[in-house]
Amino acid sequence: MISNKAKYAFRALLSVAALPEGETITSAEIARRHAIPHKFLEQILLDLKKAGILESRRGKSGGYVMLRPSDTVSFGEILRLFDGPLAPLPCLSRQAYRPCDECESEALCEIRREFGRAYDASRRILDNRTLADALAGAPATPLTGKEERLVG
Amino acid sequence: MISNKAKYAFRALLSVAALPEGETITSAEIARRHAIPHKFLEQILLDLKKAGILESRRGKSGGYVMLRPSDTVSFGEILRLFDGPLAPLPCLSRQAYRPCDECESEALCEIRREFGRAYDASRRILDNRTLADALAGAPATPLTGKEERLVG
DNA sequence: CATTAACTCTACCTAGATAGTAGGGATATT
DNA sequence: AATATCCCTACTATCTAGGTAGAGTTAATG
Numbered sequence: 001m002i003s004n005k006a007k008y009a010f011r012a013l014l015s016v017a018a019l020p021e022g023e024t025i026t027s028a029e030i031a032r033r034h035a036i037p038h039k040f041l042e043q044i045l046l047d048l049k050k051a052g053i054l055e056s057r058r059g060k061s062g063g064y065v066m067l068r069p070s071d072t073v074s075f076g077e078i079l080r081l082f083d084g085p086l087a088p089l090p091c092l093s094r095q096a097y098r099p100c101d102e103c104e105s106e107a108l109c110e111i112r113r114e115f116g117r118a119y120d121a122s123r124r125i126l127d128n129r130t131l132a133d134a135l136a137g138a139p140a141t142p143l144t145g146k147e148e149r150l151v152g
Numbered sequence: 153m154i155s156n157k158a159k160y161a162f163r164a165l166l167s168v169a170a171l172p173e174g175e176t177i178t179s180a181e182i183a184r185r186h187a188i189p190h191k192f193l194e195q196i197l198l199d200l201k202k203a204g205i206l207e208s209r210r211g212k213s214g215g216y217v218m219l220r221p222s223d224t225v226s227f228g229e230i231l232r233l234f235d236g237p238l239a240p241l242p243c244l245s246r247q248a249y250r251p252c253d254e255c256e257s258e259a260l261c262e263i264r265r266e267f268g269r270a271y272d273a274s275r276r277i278l279d280n281r282t283l284a285d286a287l288a289g290a291p292a293t294p295l296t297g298k299e300e301r302l303v304g
Numbered sequence: 305c306a307t308t309a310a311c312t313c314t315a316c317c318t319a320g321a322t323a324g325t326a327g328g329g330a331t332a333t334t
Numbered sequence: 335a336a337t338a339t340c341c342c343t344a345c346t347a348t349c350t351a352g353g354t355a356g357a358g359t360t361a362a363t364g
Contacts, residue, residue: 059332
């Protein structure tokens with residue numbers, strides 16, 4: 001299960017990404033719309049700002065807008081930001097690789113092989129679907145198995 | 153990431169499943185082979201026995217064997233047993249369904265839609281690959297998208 | 305029939321994560 | 335100057351992961 005924090009982040013991002021050009025939205029408004037605890041949401045929005053995804057305007061009539069275009073922000077990136085590596089095993093993570101303490105041979109490890117397959121399948125989707133895709137309701141494009149579109 | 157407990161369970165199961173017909177293996181032997189804390193492993197094996205997957209023989213020269221054939225035990229089933237629902241959102245779980253507190257319409261929820269796709273992809277693999285498949289090193293069979301083979 | 309090697313069960317412990325709450329401080333608009 | 339907004343840090347309660355510990359039960363074997 002993904003954390004509440006990550007889920008709130010997605011809700012907030014989709015609200016910001018759906019904004020008409022030139023408009024902003026306040027943390028209070030996002031919190032109200034989605035019944036998210038306001039102070040908790042503020043922390044999340046701050047994280048998103050520090051990550052360079054959102055931009056903020058302070059003071060009266062301030063609020064948030066996207067800094068990066070919504071079609072460059074993938075679900076995988078956000079999930080990693082809040083919940084850490086997507087990989088089911090440390091030995092399968094590129095960003096946080098660590099061998100299993102007891103593993104003798106990764107190449108022969110059946111667990112790694114099986115979970116590697118499951119991980120590939122879900123990673124291809126999460127790293128290639130963006131906020132813009134989600135808002136457009138676009139169906140997933142058929143995958144060739146060689147995507148690198150948004151994978152850093 | 154999957155828990156250590158689940159990972160240990162997979163290692164233990166693969167050791168038991170790989171046993172020649174008629175042989176048993178002790179918890180101590182499994183623990184030694186994979187450098188798993190012995191008492192911790194005992195709890196895990198007990199869970200697997202209570203779940204009806206392993207069978208035990210007590211007393212001197214006791215040990216464990218498979219109760220269910222290894223080609224009927226899927227990775228998904230074991231993972232659910234130790235780490236709970238595979239679904240990334242409660243509203244996507246069949247076994248532990250719960251609506252999101254704040255969700256107004258599941259049908260329109262972009263988060264649910266996107267994670268649903270990722271979940272489907274990995275669930276199809278985890279629920280259709282068995283211990284026997286893993287030991288055989290068999291490549292995944294092409295999936296049609298309509299599998300129900302081992303999904304209870 | 306005592307010994308011993310195994311499984312069985314229950315209780316307990318600690319560090320860290322999750323999901324917030326709280327209270328102010330900084331800043332820009334009006 | 336007032337006010338609405340974002341910014342930052344500290345704190346807390348609860349739960350979970352990952353074990354440790356110890357005693358009890360059972361069955362083979364010499």
